[in-house]
Amino acid sequence: MVKRKAKVKSRKAKAKKIVKRPKLKVKSKAKRKLLSKKAKAKAKAKKPEGIEASLEKIGEVTHYFPHVNAAAVKLLKSGLKVGDSVYIKGHTTDFKEIVNSIQLDHATILEGKRGQEIGLLVKSRVRQGDKVYKI
Numbered sequence: 001m002v003k004r005k006a007k008v009k010s011r012k013a014k015a016k017k018i019v020k021r022p023k024l025k026v027k028s029k030a031k032r033k034l035l036s037k038k039a040k041a042k043a044k045a046k047k048p049e050g051i052e053a054s055l056e057k058i059g060e061v062t063h064y065f066p067h068v069n070a071a072a073v074k075l076l077k078s079g080l081k082v083g084d085s086v087y088i089k090g091h092t093t094d095f096k097e098i099v100n101s102i103q104l105d106h107a108t109i110l111e112g113k114r115g116q117e118i119g120l121l122v123k124s125r126v127r128q129g130d131k132v133y134k135i
Contacts, residue, residue: 058078058079073117085098085134093130
């Protein structure tokens with residue numbers, strides 16, 4: 001009986017052992033902060049993957065009108081003409097399309113210029129914030 005009690009005590013002692021976690025190699029807060037800034041800079045320097053890397057971003061969707069399947073697009077860089085091919089990419093949006101119709105203040109136009117917010121006829125649903133690329 002004495003031996004059994006001794007074994008039970010040793011098992012309890014093993015169960016109560018505290019596992020020590022390894023400490024960070026960089027001890028000062030200033031060094032950790034510097035390392036995190038470098039990591040953020042590296043992440044910013046990375047280019048977007050996929051097809052967007054080779055395309056020119058020309059605008060961003062600001063609104064979608066589902067009744068007429070039209071998107072309001074703010075042109076940021078270059079212009080957009082009827083007949084151009086565009087690639088619209090967003091969180092759930094991903095399609096290519098040829099521009100058939102462009103409107104500005106409910107009037108049909110042939111070309112949208114930088115800084116204008118144009119209406120663009122689209123074949124599928126788009127969302128606010130989707131990026132528009134020129135192919």
